[in-house]
Amino acid sequence: MPTPAGRASPTRGRRALGFPRTPTTTGVFGGKYVSKPRARAATNRRYSIDGGLLTQAEVVHKYLHLVKYVAGRISMHLPSSVDINDLINDGVFGLLDAIEKYDRSRSVKFETYAVTRINGAILDALRSLDWVPRTIRHRARELERAYEELEMRHGRAPTDEELAAHLGLSPEELVRTVRHARGATLVSLEELLPNQSGEGLALADTLKDEEGDVAGDLERDEVRVELEHSVESLPPQERIVIQLYYFEGQRLREIKAALGVSESRVSQIHSAAVAHLKKIFRGL
Numbered sequence: 001m002p003t004p005a006g007r008a009s010p011t012r013g014r015r016a017l018g019f020p021r022t023p024t025t026t027g028v029f030g031g032k033y034v035s036k037p038r039a040r041a042a043t044n045r046r047y048s049i050d051g052g053l054l055t056q057a058e059v060v061h062k063y064l065h066l067v068k069y070v071a072g073r074i075s076m077h078l079p080s081s082v083d084i085n086d087l088i089n090d091g092v093f094g095l096l097d098a099i100e101k102y103d104r105s106r107s108v109k110f111e112t113y114a115v116t117r118i119n120g121a122i123l124d125a126l127r128s129l130d131w132v133p134r135t136i137r138h139r140a141r142e143l144e145r146a147y148e149e150l151e152m153r154h155g156r157a158p159t160d161e162e163l164a165a166h167l168g169l170s171p172e173e174l175v176r177t178v179r180h181a182r183g184a185t186l187v188s189l190e191e192l193l194p195n196q197s198g199e200g201l202a203l204a205d206t207l208k209d210e211e212g213d214v215a216g217d218l219e220r221d222e223v224r225v226e227l228e229h230s231v232e233s234l235p236p237q238e239r240i241v242i243q244l245y246y247f248e249g250q251r252l253r254e255i256k257a258a259l260g261v262s263e264s265r266v267s268q269i270h271s272a273a274v275a276h277l278k279k280i281f282r283g284l
Contacts, residue, residue: 008228019040045101049110059099060092063114065093070118087122139177142167152267154253228281238273241266 036279046053054062058215071087098117152157158166158215164174231242237259244250244258259266 046215047102048104049099049102056099058095060095063095063111063199064092065109066114067095067118070115071122074119074122074126087125090122090125092120097121143177148271151252152264153265155254211237230277233278233280234273236278237269241269242273245270 044055046055048058048164049059064079067088068091071091075082075084075087094117098114100119102113104110131268146163147158150162150166154162159173160171163169164171167174167177169177231239234242240259241255244255245252250264252270256266256268259269259271270272
């Protein structure tokens with residue numbers, strides 16, 4: 001249809017302002033709307049990876065085990081409430097990114113490059129879900145490392161004054177840091193704890209009842225019994241360290257005499273025992 005004199009064509013005006021030509025049919029590829037011919041071209045494109053020419057789908061199928069490996073490794077350090085399938089989904093985006101950006105001229109194996117991108121994609125997804133500021137997370141890790149270092153150095157739990165001096169904080173700043181670090185940790189009230197019957201006991205059922213009742217006392221006793229059973233399942237040296245350190249209040253330098261090893265070795269055994277107990281509780 002002719003354009004009236006003195007009026008510019010709408011399409012011509014859009015191009016003059018720098019707008020792209022609007023495709024008549026569109027499809028979706030990589031989260032963006034593109035024309036169908038372009039989507040087909042991207043799907044049929046072949047990538048030179050490890051000496052072969054493969055489509056994107058073929059590369060994903062071939063290296064999906066890398067995504068599962070990285071997701072499994074990361075999930076070991078996460079609460080049981082985090083679904084590993086969600087991590088795998090996030091990792092696939094990292095694999096797709098690796099496929100697009102891989103440059104074989106840099107003499108880096110695709111597997112090595114892909115693992116880095118997959119790991120980064122999963123961690124980015126986890127950070128996006130984290131409501132706690134990164135500075136507080138960083139402070140919490142610093143506090144944990146300082147506590148472990150001082151505990152190894154002195155053979156006992158460090159005092160607040162020692163922690164504050166080690167971190168270069170005033171007592172008031174240490175109190176705020178500890179409060180923020182504790183607030184950065186969330187647990188699900190539906191998380192199950194082991195009990196003697198073999199069925200999970202919800203964490204919410206172990207919370208203190210301000211009014212107090214016999215049932216609550218029995219449940220707390222049951223949790224303590226299950227904790228003692230978990231300690232009994234540890235290897236002999238780890239079991240002895242946990243019992244003497246937490247149940248009898250002995251220091252590391254006192255425990256080393258009972259085990260006949262150095263104090264630093266006792267500290268290593270203590271760290272391994274705590275890690276094993278965490279793993280036991282996460283698997284229940």
